[in-house]
Each structure stands twice: as C-alpha cells, then as structure tokens.
Amino acid sequence: MxxxxxxxxxxxxxxxxxxxxxxxxxxxxxxxxxxxxxxxxxxxxxxxxxxxxxxxxxxxxxxxxxxxxxxxxxxxxxxxxxxxxxxxxxxxxxxxxxxxxxxxxxxxxxxxxxxxxxxxxxxxxxxxxxxxxxxxxxxxxxDTDATAATGPWDAPDGPSLGIVALDHVCQAFPDRDELARWYRDLAGFVQVWRTADDEHPDMADLVLNIPGSAICWEVIMPRGEDSFIERFWDRNGAAAHHVTFEVADWDRAMEACRHHDTPTFGENEGATDGAAWRDAFIHPKHTGGVLVQLFWEERPGVWVRSDKIPPWT
Known part of the structure; x- marks a missing residue:
C-alpha cells in the first residue's frame, strides 16, 4: 500500500x-x-x-x-x-x-x-x-460543503508558540522493531533514526520516514521496570502518545505559554557539537486532549542526531 x-x-x-x-x-x-x-x-x-x-x-x-x-x-x-x-x-x-x-x-x-x-x-x-x-x-x-475563511484575519492578542513545523506523531508499542517492520512492509515506511537499546533507562525509540510526507512517525517502547510507556500501554494500547512541533525561538515559546497560563513539564536541554537544543511537553488538559511536545534546535539536525542513523541493511 x-x-x-x-x-x-x-x-x-x-x-x-x-x-x-x-x-x-x-x-x-x-x-x-x-x-x-x-x-x-x-x-x-x-x-x-x-x-x-x-x-x-x-x-x-x-x-x-x-x-x-x-x-x-x-x-x-x-x-x-x-x-x-x-x-x-x-x-x-x-x-x-x-x-x-x-x-x-x-x-x-x-x-x-x-x-x-x-x-x-x-x-x-x-x-x-x-x-x-x-x-x-x-x-x-x-467537510463536503466547507466554507473558506474570507476577509482579513484578526490575529489573536498576545504571543503564540512560534511553531514552524509539525515534526512527527509518536505511537507507543511494546516492540519498536516489530512495528517498524510492519509499517515498512505495509506502507513503505523507512527507519531513519533510533536510540541505542540502553540509552534511556525506561524507553527506547526509533523514527520512521513516511514516503511523500514531511511528517515522520516515532515509535516508543518500554524498557526496565515501571516504564511510563508500559503504564500508557496498559491504559491505551497502541495509541498515539504525543504530537511534536518545532518552534523557532525557545524563549518566545515559553513566554507564550506563560501568557496563556499554559505550564510545561519534562524540560530537557543540551548541546551537540556546540549547538544548543531544548524540548518540553504540554499536558493534554491544556491542549484539548493531545499531549504536545515542543522542541527547538540552534542548528538543524542537533536534536535528532545523524549519529543515530541505523546501519543500512
């Protein structure tokens, strides 16, 4: 397909x-x-x-x-x-x-x-x-009879997150390789990135390219005891875990969250080859039911590293 x-x-x-x-x-x-x-x-x-x-x-x-x-x-x-x-x-x-x-x-x-x-x-x-x-x-x-928005657009008051792209959808699954093979055989998804098995104590992940789309597909699986993914799986099965957006300016995005009384959690930051990156989450109760991840990178490719490309097989 x-x-x-x-x-x-x-x-x-x-x-x-x-x-x-x-x-x-x-x-x-x-x-x-x-x-x-x-x-x-x-x-x-x-x-x-x-x-x-x-x-x-x-x-x-x-x-x-x-x-x-x-x-x-x-x-x-x-x-x-x-x-x-x-x-x-x-x-x-x-x-x-x-x-x-x-x-x-x-x-x-x-x-x-x-x-x-x-x-x-x-x-x-x-x-x-x-x-x-x-x-x-x-x-x-x-939306067969949808009406196009017309006239000048009244921008809402206050700052927005400064989103520049919808990056990927993330799905929870017990075995990342099993699901990656399934999507490859069913629809030609291509694995482009993966963490080492022991990189994180409670999870391992990989990212698949969807041919013809700028949106990627991430698969996260549980590792170790009391993994948050295991708890998610017990409640929801093979559901979408979160959706990730890239923002242009981290400080602007955080200011927008404060302006709209929207807290973030799970913040991470680091630097790779001298270039900084940051990411954080917004709880579903503040987004209309979807767990949202935001990330910013000082230079393209430092948040998702090229050194995590799997060997060609």
Missing part, C-alpha cells in the same frame, strides 16, 4: 469554537475552512500550521443525531483528543485489498469516498486511526 501524502492530523473536540480559539491563540494556527454538516455528523475547522507544507490540523466535533464522533467520544469517556491521521493513496480499492490481506478490516466512510482503519498489527489491538482516500478532493471529515 502506498501512502503518498499526509493531509492532516485531526483531533475531536467537545467544544469546537473553544478549541479553535486555543489553536489560533497559543499555537498560532490560522483557520482556512469551516463546516457544519449534521447530515454527516460533523462540525469542523481546518487550520494551517505555520511552516508545514501541505499538512494541516483539523478539529472535528459531533453534529446532528447519531454522530459517529459522539460515539467515539462516548467510547473514550467523553474525553477529547487525537482522532485520526488523514492521508491520500493513489488507489483506494488497492489499499483496501492490501489491508484486508493483512487482517486489517477497514470501514467505508461517507458514500465510500474514504476508508477508516487502524494501520497497526490487528493482533495487537486497535492503534492509531487513519483515514485514507484516493486522489481528488480531501473532504473526509464531513
């Missing part, structure tokens, strides 16, 4: 307007399209991410009776959070056939225009939800 374009990352919200306001204010995203489609069970907004080429952030919320999004929220205790990754494939029916051969059972979306499925190994239980569609319009969130 070939994925040649990641279109968006989508989160589900209980209060669409409040979530869009947060993303425009703290995150500096810019609204591009909005829709309200009770017939297809969704309200939503499509927001541009500064610096991201062709990838956007979407927020969806239930609309009308019998909304699948409301069922999703109910199944997750009413908690908002990451809903799916939207991607384009050259042949939707070929993608369906490949998934079914591997034991993945996709469901058809609105009038068969897209498919929805977890792309993780089915024997490991549900993982990150994906929505796939063929070439053409990318209306797979009930």
């Amino acid at each position: 070939q994925i040649y374009r990641i279109d968006h990352v989508a989160q589900v919200a209980t209060d669409l307007d409040a979530q869009v306001t947060l993303l425009e204010g703290l995150f500096g995203f810019r609204r591009a399209r909005t829709w309200d489609n009770p017939a297809e069970g969704a309200r939503g907004a499509r927001l541009e991410i500064p610096g991201s080429r062709g990838q956007v952030w979407e927020v969806v919320a239930p609309a009308g009776d019998g909304s699948a999004l409301q069922t999703f929220l109910d199944d997750h205790g009413g908690r908002p959070g990451l809903h799916h990754v939207g991607a384009e494939v050259p042949d939707l029916e070929a993608a369906r056939a490949e998934l079914e051969v591997r034991g993945v059972k996709p469901t058809a979306g609105e009038r068969g225009r897209w498919l929805e499925a977890s792309l993780s190994p089915p024997e490991r239980g549900p993982g990150v939800l994906w929505r796939l569609r063929g070439p053409g319009g990318l209306d797979m969130c009930g």
